Amino acid sequence: MQQRRSLLSIPASLLFLLPAGVFVFIFIILPFFWIAAVSFTNRTLTGRTAVDPEYVGLANYLRLFDPDRFLRSGEFGASLVITGQFVFFSAIVGQVLLGLLLAWFFFNRKGWVRETVQTLAILAWIMPDVVVAFAWFAFLDRDAGTLNQILSTLGIGKPDWLINLPLVSVIIFNTWRGTAFSMLLFTSAFGSIPPSHLETAAVAGANTWQRLRDIILPLIRTHIITDLILITLWTFNTFTPFLLTGGGPAFQTELVSIFTYRTAFKFFRFGQGSAVGMIMMLINLVFAIFYLFLLRRQQVKL
Amino acid sequence: MLRKFRNLLVTLAALLVFAVPALAQTQLAITCRCVADGVNSAQVQWLNEFVIPEFEKMMADQGNPVEVQLIEFGGSDEGLKEQYALDLSVGAGADVLGFDGFWIPEFVSANLLKPLDELAGGEVNDWEGWNRISLGLQELMGVEGKRYGIALGTDSRMIFYRKDMFREAGVRQWWAWQPRSWADVLEAARMIKETFPDAAVLQLNAGTAMGEATTMQGYFMVLLGTGEHMVTEDGKWIVRSPGILDALNFYKQVYVDENLGDARVQLLQDGRNRSFANFRDGNTAMLVEGDWFYRSVTAPGKEFAVTDRDVNMGWAAMPAKAPGEGLRGQDFVSISGGTGFVLNPNTTSPQEAWELLAFMNSQEALMAFQGIQPRIRVRDDVPVPENAFLTTTAQALLPLSTARPLAGIYPEVSFQAQLMTERVVSGEMSPEEAMNAYAEAVTELVGADNVIDLMP
Structure with missing residues (x-):
């Protein structure tokens, strides 16, 4: 068979690529190298080192990983641990699992319950961050918040969410915020499963759990991996909890994104901030490579 | 086709005619952490009702018409400082900036601010107001004997x-x-x-x-x-x-x-x-x-x-x-502490910006401010109106105070x-x-x- 001829000659296609290439270079590649370079200096925005930053070698990185303080509250290691908990509970357990369960629960069902739940979940997902954070701040208030009104009516008491349970609060918040995405993705994934598979299984006497485990999950495995990649990366980098707790009290909700912000912008220490940024990028890269590896292996097997 | 082209030309000409006078007029902007009916609303009232109209009138009378715009910042002090640091580092920002005096040293050592006389010329040092403001109060907005702005007042x-x-x-x-x-x-x-x-x-x-x-x-x-x-x-x-x-x-x-x-x-x-x-x-x-x-x-x-x-x-x-x-x-x-106003070193019209700052701190303007919100002013020729609270606290506490x-x-x-x-x-x-x-x-x-x- 004759190979399909490209519509454009190679020089012409390069010409078409050029404008996009220039933008990518100026706004992505150049800043990347700039940040990498700044991370080896003590550059700041204000103060003496704004005028003549000095090359400090690996000092910014060594400071981040200084074993004496690594795990102390308000330091990089502690922030990584908090982020790990946050990602595990709000992204993997919260958004992905809850999204999967919701999609599974409403699979092949119709009616107002499904419509209402899906609409509410999507609403939570599409509202602007600041609006949502403001609403949750009011919702979680100890004395006047809706949540505690409900809980105290039920006789459960009035926990002080943002002070005594700050991490739990932002985990619940982030789960609420982002479950819609996983739910939608899994709903469409379920739609792609040939009905005959499930009907055959039903005839063979498979129960609900067996159908989920042996038919549905294997068939939507790539969807699950894609969802995991996206949700993990998004959650790892999310900044919205800052609007609820500001990273506090006493750094208890200081996610790495907030740590980066505090390092780089609270006192404009761009050198140190860039170093944190570089580390965060490497972590993101490791996540992405790991998931892509899983994805590729899966495709080969199919 | 020809008619379309002619229409285009007419539109362009009309735009030019209207645009040129607008461009000729000097534009100035002031930023402060002040919002009408919000934080520091008295400052908004003072700027909008007295300073801006009177200053524009004064400059127009001198044959140098100026248009002043007030930018109200509603966020926190820290947020405003962050905004200034980022603005000034890329050469942006309003011409006159509401500033907290204690931010000045770190901005100065980063070359983000310039002394008033370096920016607007030696005439700054001849301003009549300096004789009316004590050295201690001038230092609220200065570093190492150089003046970077003028304080609106001090507090205790x-x-x-x-x-x-x-x-x-x-x-x-x-x-x-x-x-x-x-x-x-x-x-x-x-x-x-x-x-x-x-x-x-x-x-x-x-x-x-x-x-x-x-x-x-x-x-x-x-x-x-x-x-x-x-x-x-x-x-x-x-x-x-x-x-x-x-x-x-x-x-x-x-x-x-x-x-x-x-x-x-x-x-x-x-x-x-x-x-x-x-x-x-x-x-x-x-x-x-x-x-x-x-x-x-x-x-x-x-x-x-x-x-x-x-x-x-x-x-x-x-x-x-x-x-x-x-x-x-x-x-x-x-x-x-003291807050006041500084000049943005990136201003395109430093003379006019200084004239605005000087006008804001003229006896006339500060007297007008006293009518809106009485306060201990920096000028000794602006008395505090009958206000027992301010007079007694200032007398009792300022001598005990430190910075x-x-x-x-x-x-x-x-x-x-x-x-x-x-x-x-x-x-x-x-x-x-x-x-x-x-x-x-x-x-x-x-x-x-x-x-x-x-x-x-």
């Missing part, structure tokens, strides 16, 4: 208290209460706590969420009461000392041991507004703040207005730990001080542990040669 800090709550709790001399020591403050707080068990009786700012308001209205007000400052006379940062420990123990006593204040308010993101609301609602009986709290926050018609303020609200000087143990051996302590260290690194040290108080009031650390963490962090900031340990 004290305890505001609710006379109605004091009377109900039976505090002695509730109508003119004046504690002589920290013990007096705590005693009054305990009495009120008995009458109002749910009240957050005493508000002494702590924690990082309140930012500089914690350092100035909280930490400094107790630290100065122990006879210490943040730096020694020869400029060394005190990182461990009996004074720091006493200050932290006072916090601990108030927020942790005796629950005389509400530690939550210190930790929440909107804590400062909550503390104001508590005072307004008669849920807090003592609150340490600057005279801004009287001038602006609790003024009639404002969000946190105190009903029948003249009857219900009083003030007392902040006592030292014990009589004679305060800074310089004083019985009472206070600290002052923050003038150093570019100060804001970062200040953050560490806020963090130190947060660690104590949240119960995360004991005062000793918090002080040691502070010592370590400050030593790293300023270098081991620039710190001093005063612990015996």
